[in-house]
Amino acid sequence: MADLPILEMRNITKAFPGVIANENISLDLKKGEVHALLGENGAGKTTLMNILFGIYKADEGEIFMEGKQISISSPHNALKYGIGMVQQHFTVVPSFTVAENIVLGLKGMGFFIKTKTVESSIEKLGKSYDLPVNPRARVWTLSVGEKQRIEILKLLYTGAKVIILDEPTAVLTPQETEILFKAMRKLVNEGSSVIFISHKLDEVLEISDRVTVLRGGKVVGTEVRDSVDRRSLVRMMVGRDVLLDFDKPKTEPGKTVLQVENLTVKNDKNLEAVKNLSLSIKSGEILGIAGVAGNGQRELAEAIYGLRKPVQGKVVLNDKILRHTDVAQRIKGGVAFIPQDRRAVATCPSLSITENVFMKNSYSMYLPQSPFNLNTRAMQRAAKELISDYSISTPSTKTQARFLSGGNLQKLVLARELSTKPCLIIAEHPTRGLDIGAMEFVYKTLLAHKERGAAILLLAGELYEIFRLSDRVAVIYEGEIMGYTPPDPSFTEEIGFMMAGSKRGEIS
Numbered sequence: 138m139a140d141l142p143i144l145e146m147r148n149i150t151k152a153f154p155g156v157i158a159n160e161n162i163s164l165d166l167k168k169g170e171v172h173a174l175l176g177e178n179g180a181g182k183t184t185l186m187n188i189l190f191g192i193y194k195a196d197e198g199e200i201f202m203e204g205k206q207i208s209i210s211s212p213h214n215a216l217k218y219g220i221g222m223v224q225q226h227f228t229v230v231p232s233f234t235v236a237e238n239i240v241l242g243l244k245g246m247g248f249f250i251k252t253k254t255v256e257s258s259i260e261k262l263g264k265s266y267d268l269p270v271n272p273r274a275r276v277w278t279l280s281v282g283e284k285q286r287i288e289i290l291k292l293l294y295t296g297a298k299v300i301i302l303d304e305p306t307a308v309l310t311p312q313e314t315e316i317l318f319k320a321m322r323k324l325v326n327e328g329s330s331v332i333f334i335s336h337k338l339d340e341v342l343e344i345s346d347r348v349t350v351l352r353g354g355k356v357v358g359t360e361v362r363d364s365v366d367r368r369s370l371v372r373m374m375v376g377r378d379v380l381l382d383f384d385k386p387k388t389e390p391g392k393t394v395l396q397v398e399n400l401t402v403k404n405d406k407n408l409e410a411v412k413n414l415s416l417s418i419k420s421g422e423i424l425g426i427a428g429v430a431g432n433g434q435r436e437l438a439e440a441i442y443g444l445r446k447p448v449q450g451k452v453v454l455n456d457k458i459l460r461h462t463d464v465a466q467r468i469k470g471g472v473a474f475i476p477q478d479r480r481a482v483a484t485c486p487s488l489s490i491t492e493n494v495f496m497k498n499s500y501s502m503y504l505p506q507s508p509f510n511l512n513t514r515a516m517q518r519a520a521k522e523l524i525s526d527y528s529i530s531t532p533s534t535k536t537q538a539r540f541l542s543g544g545n546l547q548k549l550v551l552a553r554e555l556s557t558k559p560c561l562i563i564a565e566h567p568t569r570g571l572d573i574g575a576m577e578f579v580y581k582t583l584l585a586h587k588e589r590g591a592a593i594l595l596l597a598g599e600l601y602e603i604f605r606l607s608d609r610v611a612v613i614y615e616g617e618i619m620g621y622t623p624p625d626p627s628f629t630e631e632i633g634f635m636m637a638g639s640k641r642g643e644i645s
């Protein structure tokens with residue numbers, strides 16, 4: 138790893154109405170390094186990278202590429218300098234093929250693309266970086282990990298030397314993460330440089346050469362990998378120790394709240410994603426569903442919440458059979474839902490924080506005199522309380538949800554769903570994208586709801602999260618439950634076998 142910085146950002150400042158997202162930030166990137174960018178939700182990581190990729194213009198500060206000052210006016214312009222970014226939300230076109238997506242918008246392609254030549258060079262490029270793709274596949278048929286691969290290959294195809302990955306592993310399975318890390322190692326060994334944003338400290342420690350920590354829009358410090366550990370990074374980020382190690386409250390499960398009977402649900406490709414599945418959860422109990430992403434978890438959650446019509450089966454809430462696709466009935470019945478897609482399913486990006494918080498509520502409590510007059514003041518007061526309880530970093534209750542950072546948007550969803558007193562909580566990846574302090578808060582909140590008597594269905598990608606929170610663990614594979622285990626790490630290997638399709642007898 139040579140010492141010459143390939144890229145330098147000097148004294149970058151960027152303000153949005155009511156918030157200084159970046160304050161006098163300096164960051165340098167060496168040739169052939171993975172440089173991690175860490176920080177709490179809203180610390181300013183994405184903003185800084187959006188400036189580097191030409192999405193935003195800094196109010197102050199300079200950028201140097203190999204010693205020369207450059208001015209980046211757009212993502213297209215950034216790519217010309219060899220700077221590319223894979224954002225948290227992919228920009229691929231689902232109905233196009235992989236090859237079409239990769240060459241889309243590239244200059245010099247003209248109207249007549251030499252399809253065969255492009256396809257074969259993409260295939261070769263993929264193989265050479267251990268990122269195999271089928272260039273002829275339509276993007277909508279691909280997994281999230283494969284879509285991300287296309288975004289990375291697109292950058293490599295354009296010759297990017299500085300690659301920014303904004304929380305790339307948040308949506309990946311452990312296997313896909315391994316594939317990505319292998320490709321990252323190959324990239325840096327061949328002289329590229331990677332800026333890696335992640336909240337997962339173990340990953341940061343595994344893959345990075347250096348780490349820069351931001352807090353409240355400022356740099357706390359830049360350290361080489363070997364001089365830091367999990368604890369020191371947490372202290373730099375949060376300013377205190379976060380242990381994520383607390384006892385589960387001991388509750389005696391009460392009466393059955395949710396009963397799912399012989400549910401079969403199809404996915405968007407019209408294939409059976411959930412097959413004849415039955416489960417039940419009692420009051421005061423957390424059932425954790427472990428499984429590799431894409432094994433029917435999403436379809437199961439959506440069918441229980443009424444967003445997806447099952448082909449067969451019953452969903453029973455507190456002894457009452459629910460009508461399929463009747464979400465209003467679930468809301469009235471006290472069901473909370475934290476979906477995995479916080480931008481497209483969980484929130485309305487162009488509505489304010491207040492409106493997003495109250496969109497599921499009965500507005501009646503905020504109607505003072507006439508049904509046409511919402512008591513917006515009372516709503517804003519209540520929204521303010523939630524912003525403070527859930528530490529949502531935002532300038533105001535009137536800010537549109539789309540301006541929140543990824544983690545803060547997730548906190549907004551949690552605030553809305555958990556602040557009522559739901560009898561059933563369906564939580565899909567509730568801590569995805571959250572910083573470690575926020576994660577601690579969510580764990581404690583979910584456990585408090587369990588103690589209060591809520592039944593909780595937890596669908597999480599990380600086993601440690603399932604072990605910490607659940608009372609029972611069910612393992613799902615291809616839409617079927619392979620077996621149950623107690624929430625104990627000593628069952629990890631057995632769970633691994635079940636996640637790969639082996640069955641086990643129910644033991645709890």
Ligand SMILES: Nc1ncnc2c1ncn2[C@@H]1O[C@H](COP(=O)(O)OP(=O)(O)OP(=O)(O)O)[C@@H](O)[C@H]1O
Pocket residue numbers: 153154156157158176177178179180181182183184185530531532540541542543544545570
């Ligand atoms: N376009 C925008 N308009 C207004 N405010 C914005 C905009 N983009 C970001 N912000 C604000 O700037 C601050 C920093 O946000 P940023 O997205 O950079 O944080 P982050 O460190 O990436 O957080 P996370 O880990 O949650 O993704 C936040 O308070 C956010 O609300």
